[in-house]
Amino acid sequence: KQEVTQIPAALSVPEGENLVLNCSFTDSAIYNLQWFRQDPGKGLTSLLLIQSSQREQTSGRLNASLDKSSGRSTLYIAASQPGDSATYLCAVLTGGGNKLTFGTGTQLKVEL
Amino acid sequence: EAEVAQSPRYKITEKSQAVAFWCDPISGHATLYWYRQILGQGPELLVQFQDESVVDDSQLPKDRFSAERLKGVDSTLKIQPAELGDSAMYLCASSHAGYEQYFGPGTRLTVT
Numbered sequence: 001k002q003e004v005t006q007i008p009a010a011l012s013v014p015e016g017e018n019l020v021l022n023c024s025f026t027d028s029a030i031y032n033l034q035w036f037r038q039d040p041g042k043g044l045t046s047l048l049l050i051q052s053s054q055r056e057q058t059s060g061r062l063n064a065s066l067d068k069s070s071g072r073s074t075l076y077i078a079a080s081q082p083g084d085s086a087t088y089l090c091a092v093l094t095g096g097g098n099k100l101t102f103g104t105g106t107q108l109k110v111e112l
Numbered sequence: 113e114a115e116v117a118q119s120p121r122y123k124i125t126e127k128s129q130a131v132a133f134w135c136d137p138i139s140g141h142a143t144l145y146w147y148r149q150i151l152g153q154g155p156e157l158l159v160q161f162q163d164e165s166v167v168d169d170s171q172l173p174k175d176r177f178s179a180e181r182l183k184g185v186d187s188t189l190k191i192q193p194a195e196l197g198d199s200a201m202y203l204c205a206s207s208h209a210g211y212e213q214y215f216g217p218g219t220r221l222t223v224t
Contacts, residue, residue, distance in 0.1 A: 004154070032211065043118075043203060044155070044215040089154055093211070098143070099168065100205075100213055102154030 002027045002094050006103035013080055014111055021075040021106045023090030028068050031093040035064050035075050038087045038105070047088075048075070080110045114138045116216035118204050124222045130192035133219045137186070137206030143167075145213065146179055146189050147203040155203055161187060194223045 003026045013019050023033070032051050036044040048057045048064040050073070056065040063076040077084060087105040094101065117136040125131045137144050142163050147155035158177065160168040163184040172179065176195070181187040191198055199222050205213040 034212065036215075041201075041220060043217040044205075046212065046214065049212050091154070098207075098211070099157060099160075100145070102156070104152070104154050 002030075002092060002099075002101045004090060004092055004101050004103035006088075006090055006106050008106060009104070010107040010109075012109045012111060015080060015082060017080050017110075018076070018078050019080055019108070021077070021088050021090075021108070023073040023075070023103055025071045025073075025092045025101075027092075027094060028071050029094060030068065031098070033064075033066055033073050034091045034093070034100070035062075035073075036089040036091065038089060040087075044089065077108075080108075082110050082112055085109050116204055116206055116214055118202075118216035118219055120219055121217060122220045122222075124224060125194050126224055127196055128193040130190065131194050131221065132188055132190045133202050133204075133221075135187045135189070135204030135216060137204070138208075138214055141206035141208050141214075142184070143207045143209075144181055144187050145205040145207075146187070147205065149201040149203055149218075151200070155201075158189070191221075194221075196223050199223045 034049045035047045050057045050066040061078040066073045087107045089105045091100045091102040144161045146158045149155040158172045159179045161181045179189045201218045203218045205215045207213045
């Protein structure tokens with residue numbers, strides 16, 4: 001059974017700081033990995049998707065890396081802003097039925 | 113930009129009552145998912161449809177939950193009777209060819 005772990009569970013940083021969120025998964029036989037953002041009481045917004053054959057994806061100030069063999073991914077956020085405050089979820093797609101398994105998220109607060 | 117629609121956005125119901133949620137996926141997306149997200153946790157898959165057929169409902173509590181996608185387009189998730197432990201966010205997602213999933217805004221259910 002695929003298990004996804006995210007650390008830290010919560011993170012508070014001053015505005016402008018660069019930061020890294022971590023995600024690990026137990027079964028390396030994945031199709032892809034997605035990073036999502038979730039604001040309080042809202043749905044999920046997809047930030048980046050990395051295919052299993054890729055090593056990283058970039059979008060603006062966000063960069064996600066994938067090391068499938070070691071079961072790890074990182075989300076790097078450059079020059080953090082208060083608007084980045086949200087919960088960040090990592091999810092991996094596995095199995096013949098294309099099942100998406102989520103971590104429990106990292107709650108990020110960027111302070112002025 | 114096409115989006116997944118869900119209604120209602122919020123629902124308060126009493127224990128033992130019936131409740132239903134509706135989802136309209138992105139046009140052309142054959143795969144539709146219903147997830148349940150308990151506060152502080154990642155979403156967990158309840159049921160997955162491919163067109164009008166159920167692909168995976170292994171985590172759906174079938175004694176009280178039912179889901180249908182009669183014409184392979186929009187879908188309804190029903191709970192009868194609702195229990196206090198059903199309070200959660202119910203998220204619908206859709207995908208094309210089973211890869212990147214796009215999520216709706218969710219329905220926040222509170223059972224009193």
